[in-house]
Amino acid sequence: MDTWLKRIRPDANQWSQNAIIVCMTIALLFAILLPLGELVIKAVTDQDGNFIGLMHFANYFSTPALVMSLWNSIKVSTVTTIIAVTLGFGFAYALERSAIRSKWFYRSVALLPLFAPSMLHGLALTYLFGNQGLISTGFFGLLPEFRMELYGPIGIVMAEVLYTFPQAFLMLSVALASADYRMYEAAETLGASKWRIFWTVTVPGTRFALISAIFVCFVLTFTDFGAPKVVGGQYNVLATDLYKQVIGQQNMQMGAAVGVLLLIPAVISFVIDRISQRKQSGWLSAKSTPYRIERNKLRDGLFYVLCSAVSAVIISIILVAIYGSLVKVWPYNLSISFTHYEDFLDEEGPFVTSLLIAFATALIGTVATFLFAYLIEKSRGHRLLRQSAYFLSMLPLALPGLVLGLIYVFFFNNPNQPLHGIYGTIWIVILCNIVHFYSVSFLTMTSGLKKLDSEFEAASESMNVPWYRTLLRVTVPLSLPTILEVFLYYFINSMVTVSAIIFLYAPDLKPAAVAIVNKEDSGDIAQAAAMSTLIIVANLLVRTAIMWMAGKIQKRTDALLVRTKE
Amino acid sequence: MEQGYLSLCNLAKRFGKHTALQDIQLDIAKNEFICLLGPSGCGKTTLLRILAGLEKADQGSVVIAGKDITSLPAGKRNFGMMFQSYALFPNLTVSENIAYGLRNRFSKAQIADRVEEMLHLVELGEHRNKVPAQLSGGQQQRVALARALAFSPDCLLLDEPLSALDAKVRAKLRNEIRRLHHQFGMTTIMVTHDQEEALTMADRIVVMNQSRIIQVGTPKEVYERPKTPFVADFIGAISFIQSDKHSEQAMLAIRPEHVQLLRDGHEKGRQGIVRELEYRGTHYRIVAELIGRQGTLLQQFVTIDVPAHAMVSHHVWPDQKIAFTLPPEHVIRFDDTADLAVG
Numbered sequence: 001m002d003t004w005l006k007r008i009r010p011d012a013n014q015w016s017q018n019a020i021i022v023c024m025t026i027a028l029l030f031a032i033l034l035p036l037g038e039l040v041i042k043a044v045t046d047q048d049g050n051f052i053g054l055m056h057f058a059n060y061f062s063t064p065a066l067v068m069s070l071w072n073s074i075k076v077s078t079v080t081t082i083i084a085v086t087l088g089f090g091f092a093y094a095l096e097r098s099a100i101r102s103k104w105f106y107r108s109v110a111l112l113p114l115f116a117p118s119m120l121h122g123l124a125l126t127y128l129f130g131n132q133g134l135i136s137t138g139f140f141g142l143l144p145e146f147r148m149e150l151y152g153p154i155g156i157v158m159a160e161v162l163y164t165f166p167q168a169f170l171m172l173s174v175a176l177a178s179a180d181y182r183m184y185e186a187a188e189t190l191g192a193s194k195w196r197i198f199w200t201v202t203v204p205g206t207r208f209a210l211i212s213a214i215f216v217c218f219v220l221t222f223t224d225f226g227a228p229k230v231v232g233g234q235y236n237v238l239a240t241d242l243y244k245q246v247i248g249q250q251n252m253q254m255g256a257a258v259g260v261l262l263l264i265p266a267v268i269s270f271v272i273d274r275i276s277q278r279k280q281s282g283w284l285s286a287k288s289t290p291y292r293i294e295r296n297k298l299r300d301g302l303f304y305v306l307c308s309a310v311s312a313v314i315i316s317i318i319l320v321a322i323y324g325s326l327v328k329v330w331p332y333n334l335s336i337s338f339t340h341y342e343d344f345l346d347e348e349g350p351f352v353t354s355l356l357i358a359f360a361t362a363l364i365g366t367v368a369t370f371l372f373a374y375l376i377e378k379s380r381g382h383r384l385l386r387q388s389a390y391f392l393s394m395l396p397l398a399l400p401g402l403v404l405g406l407i408y409v410f411f412f413n414n415p416n417q418p419l420h421g422i423y424g425t426i427w428i429v430i431l432c433n434i435v436h437f438y439s440v441s442f443l444t445m446t447s448g449l450k451k452l453d454s455e456f457e458a459a460s461e462s463m464n465v466p467w468y469r470t471l472l473r474v475t476v477p478l479s480l481p482t483i484l485e486v487f488l489y490y491f492i493n494s495m496v497t498v499s500a501i502i503f504l505y506a507p508d509l510k511p512a513a514v515a516i517v518n519k520e521d522s523g524d525i526a527q528a529a530a531m532s533t534l535i536i537v538a539n540l541l542v543r544t545a546i547m548w549m550a551g552k553i554q555k556r557t558d559a560l561l562v563r564t565k566e
Numbered sequence: 567m568e569q570g571y572l573s574l575c576n577l578a579k580r581f582g583k584h585t586a587l588q589d590i591q592l593d594i595a596k597n598e599f600i601c602l603l604g605p606s607g608c609g610k611t612t613l614l615r616i617l618a619g620l621e622k623a624d625q626g627s628v629v630i631a632g633k634d635i636t637s638l639p640a641g642k643r644n645f646g647m648m649f650q651s652y653a654l655f656p657n658l659t660v661s662e663n664i665a666y667g668l669r670n671r672f673s674k675a676q677i678a679d680r681v682e683e684m685l686h687l688v689e690l691g692e693h694r695n696k697v698p699a700q701l702s703g704g705q706q707q708r709v710a711l712a713r714a715l716a717f718s719p720d721c722l723l724l725d726e727p728l729s730a731l732d733a734k735v736r737a738k739l740r741n742e743i744r745r746l747h748h749q750f751g752m753t754t755i756m757v758t759h760d761q762e763e764a765l766t767m768a769d770r771i772v773v774m775n776q777s778r779i780i781q782v783g784t785p786k787e788v789y790e791r792p793k794t795p796f797v798a799d800f801i802g803a804i805s806f807i808q809s810d811k812h813s814e815q816a817m818l819a820i821r822p823e824h825v826q827l828l829r830d831g832h833e834k835g836r837q838g839i840v841r842e843l844e845y846r847g848t849h850y851r852i853v854a855e856l857i858g859r860q861g862t863l864l865q866q867f868v869t870i871d872v873p874a875h876a877m878v879s880h881h882v883w884p885d886q887k888i889a890f891t892l893p894p895e896h897v898i899r900f901d902d903t904a905d906l907a908v909g
Contacts, residue, residue, distance in 0.1 A: 013639065013641065014639070453651050453653050455649040455650075455651055455653035456653050456655065458615075458618075458620050458640070458647070458649065458653070459647070459649055459653040460666070460667075461619075461620065461639070461640040461641055462618055462619070462620070462640045462641065462643075462645060462646070462647040462667075462714075462723075463641070463646075463666060463667025463713075463717065464640075464641030464642065464644075464667065464670060464671075465641070465666060465667060465669070465670070470655075473655070473658070474655045474656075474657060474658070477657045478656065478657055557657075559699060560656040560657050560697055560698075560699050561656055561699065
């Protein structure tokens with residue numbers, strides 16, 4: 001059978017690779033492009049499917065309340081971006097370019113918010129600055145009262161800064177970590193002052209990361225649903241509008257129009273990011289020498305203060321949320337108990353559902369991402385096919401979670417759809433999560449694969465070994481650290497995400513992050529905080545386990561990949 | 567030797583707008599050792615990859631022993647290939663790497679025997695259980711060679727096999743590859759940009775430039791009778807001078823070791839002014855600027871190699887006048903001067 005097959009298909013290697021790429025491209029087509037098309041169609045048709053042009057948008061812009069939310073979204077996002085990117089740059093600069101101590105500690109703290117759902121920051125702010133908040137009441141009368149208008153723009157900005165800060169920090173620290181010290185030495189020998197060097201060498205070296213960070217923070221805030229839901233009060237923004245239009249009023253057409261508006265900054269950001277990625281390469285060469293940090297007491301002192309302050313805020317936010325979840329009846333009975341955690345660990349409970357979804361997403365997502373990244377990067381499949389597959393793989397980067405959830409409702413909640421069957425099951429949530437976090441995983445995987453010798457495939461081909469054997473025996477073992485990293489990324493994000501799946505979950509299979517929104521809606525703040533705490537704990541545990549494993553494997557792989565020179 | 571064992575007929579390849587190969591005609595005899603020599607970007611690696619089946623030619627055919635293999639995929643050609651980076655699988659041991667291509671062809675016991683044989687052949691028996699990172703560059707190179715030879719290929723393809731090694735190891739492995747070729751007799755095609763490597767190793771050299779084959783011949787032919795100025799300049803050192811007969815456009819060329827330096831005060835032969843003088847251990851290298859009949863400087867330069875022991879009887883200093891002759895039997899004439907070296 002095997003030899004017979006080989007006779008009719010002499011080039012079975014390439015043929016089988018092409019077949020898989022075609023299958024996966026079709027899958028991506030159904031998971032991304034077609035639903036997106038549905039959104040555009042909905043936005044320009046009426047309920048009966050007649051073409052009405054830009055009527056919905058005209059309606060939208062003639063409704064003062066709705067225009068107001070657009071304005072609010074822009075204002076809140078701009079302020080958040082300025083604060084988050086400034087803090088992120090300062091923090092990243094402190095960790096990469098100053099000589100402060102315990103950098104590992106500051107780094108871990110800065111990344112802590114990534115492990116929490118974005119509602120947690122809002123909940124913690126309620127515990128601090130709400131009507132009965134710790135700070136508002138001056139620690140229940142111990143100190144003078146400090147009252148401010150939390151519910152509204154101030155609260156949203158505070159919560160969003162906490163939410164976007166780690167992203168800005170991460171992007172900028174990568175850029176600041178990779179500098180060519182020879183340029184600093186050259187500038188110094190030419191007599192430039194520290195200030196001039198900063199503006200002529202440091203900032204240009206990070207400008208692409210800076211632009212990307214600005215856009216990412218803006219888009220994250222612009223499309224975030226969690227924070228405005230919890231601390232937004234009567235202050236309407238685009239994301240909450242969308243939720244109200246679709247879930248509250250079942251006005252799908254107007255929802256589609258709002259979805260298109262949400263998409264605009266995301267698409268611009270996507271394009272800019274692609275351009276800067278292309279330009280960024282070539283800044284560093286193999287001969288670059290790493291940055292050398294010199295001692296400077298004043299600088300280190302200032303950065304020490306900055307890092308400590310930011311870290312203190314992040315830690316106290318998370319501690320307050322945990323404390324709130326443990327207090328029996330805030331603020332009247334401050335005794336500690338686990339009552340709010342009851343029935344969360346039920347087999348049918350949201351927390352278990354979330355774990356299930358996150359594990360399934362991580363498992364399926366990682367396998368699919370690896371296979372696809374491998375075939376696009378390493379196979380000799382058809383070039384046009386690989387390019388279109390690559391483009392489709394980048395597309396989810398331009399899709400905010402809220403829009404993704406929306407287009408999935410449009411696309412899959414249609415009885416004439418052959419895939420209608422998965423609507424209302426756990427599978428659509430898993431599919432949505434995979435697509436939502438696919439692009440970043442894909443890029444991580446691709447850059448991991450790029451580090452492997454590009455001749456492995458050619459070598460095994462010339463020895464007449466089928467591609468999948470080399471894949472399993474060589475490429476997978478060598479990529480294990482990256483594979484684990486991607487698995488972790490899928491898992492953590494599936495645990496904390498709410499924006500996409502809020503439209504999609506089945507009532508009997510409610511994920512934990514959605515449960516937080518519902519609890520908060522009905523006033524059970526403590527239970528919402530308890531659920532958030534559980535998510536953080538679960539994420540940290542899984543992360544510790546996987547990083548421990550990945551670290552061990554990484555050490556082994558690194559030893560294998562050393563290039564010996566004689 | 568059986569002529570035309572492996573024939574390349576009219577091969578061409580383009581990558582987008584860039585022409586990588588054109589008009590490639592080549593007949594290779596069985597058991598021959600061929601070097602593809604040329605500057606980087608001349609298409610030699612592309613040609614090797616087309617032979618291996620890793621790249622598809624746009625036109626033309628590849629025939630081995632009368633069988634057309636142009637559209638046969640790499641795995642079916644039974645060609646062993648050694649890559650520039652060696653492409654050893656870093657997570658597999660030396661034995662596992664060597665056994666990698668044998669699994670589909672032999673039984674377990676046969677594979678074990680074959681691996682043993684190859685390990686012995688490249689003298690890596692005691693390293694069999696090490697992974698590539700634990701080996702030196704030269705040892706890695708030998709593993710790669712053993713892996714490519716393990717399944718007794720009809721043809722061995724080597725892509726700049728020695729370029730990653732330092733000079734001493736390189737010379738040693740050069741002999742080793744020659745020895746293996748002698749022992750196995752497999753037809754071998756090696757890509758290199760190192761002329762010395764090509765001259766010492768090849769039965770025949772294929773000189774390539776700008777996507778074409780310029781000359782095919784034994785090392786001696788290519789060195790002594792280069793077809794074009796490019797070949798002359800690319801292989802070995804050479805000086806070009808214009809013919810002194812004004813009616814001719816021809817270019818004359820001569821290798822530095824063939825120029826005869828004359829004793830002081832000689833008025834015969836050519837005159838020149840010493841512009842550079844270098845001591846090179848075994849010999850001195852002089853670069854002299856030619857002086858014309860009327861005593862004018864011609865802005866043409868001749869390189870002259872003089873053995874170190876012979877220098878004792880000459881007095882050569884910078885900016886001094888010297889006399890030399892160009893023995894006619896060593897002067898190479900080029901009528902077409904368009905194609906000068908770029909590499």
